[in-house]
Amino acid sequence: MKSSIKTALAFSTLLFTLSCNSSDTKGDAAATSSAAPAPSGQSGVQDDQSAKNVVQVAIGSKDHTTLVAAVKAAELVDALSNAGPFTVFAPTNAAFDKLPAGTVDGLLKPEKKDALTDILQYHVSVGVFKEDMLQDGQSIGQVNGGNITISKKDGKIKVNGVANVIATIPASNGIVYVIDAVLLPPAK
Template sequence: MKKISIVLIAAITSIFATSCTSESERPASNTTTNTSEPAQTGQSGVQDDISQKNVVQVAVGSKDHSTLVAAVQQAELVDALSNAGPFTVFAPINAAFDKLPAGTVDDLMKDENKEKLADILQYHVFVGVLKEDMIQDGQSLGQVNGGNITISKSGSDILINKTAKVLATVPASNGIVYVIDGVLLPQ
């Protein structure tokens, strides 16, 4: 019986000594941390491949919106448009930017014109979701930049400011995207 008690005390002492070992004395774990990639901040840094895409992700996923995506990045509006919204975004296709006078896009993409670019892009955004069945002829919407757009509706055709035609509608997790064939310019 004495032998069992001594063995039991030795075992308990050994377990107690192991559990009291300091962090610096314990062996390192086999996990590694990748520190070579910078941490992303803001809503745009959230990775979610399961949920419906937000308005920015819809544009990024479209080969016809690469100019718009570059402009949104240059104007530093990616995080704002990745937030919960809701937003109605009128998204010009690349060909719409090509219709602008030569050099306009290049000029707007310069750092010194970032504020002007942001103003133009914000003129393409309405806070709220305006679904197609809610659109009425002559409807006016207050845009994020403080300006107003006017919607014209004739049959199934929808025009914005009588210059940009709606080509398609794409629902997003934080709103709706209207693909348009013209760039909307604030007055």
């Protein structure tokens, strides 16, 4: 028993000594610091087996490059990559093109991050609202604290009377409704 304790202590001491005397770690640190930083947070999790989350759905769509750029500029990628569940109303590039000239470029500037975040959060609900759950006149609370109103007529869904739902895409952490207009939150 005493010899096994002595052996374990000697082995631990050897490991400690080796770890303290490892070769030049400054060179290793410099080599890794020059590489691009690895994504952190939930968006950095590599999973090619599971269904795509709401952010990955948007990233995989050629019609949502403006939305993806806005989500990145507002630093919301990790938040929307989390477990959720979320209902996301995702405007297409054409929807952003309908805004007055210069609006999108202005919102993507760092000093407009709060306004951009408010607009993007007005497109997200916590919870999954499937099509069969949406009712005409229904009000749904959004992440930014505002509410949207659903119109449903002849099986067609409209948001705030301005945005038509043109596609529905399930995601691992919620559901994405592709819409043809940008939802602008009411003035606070």
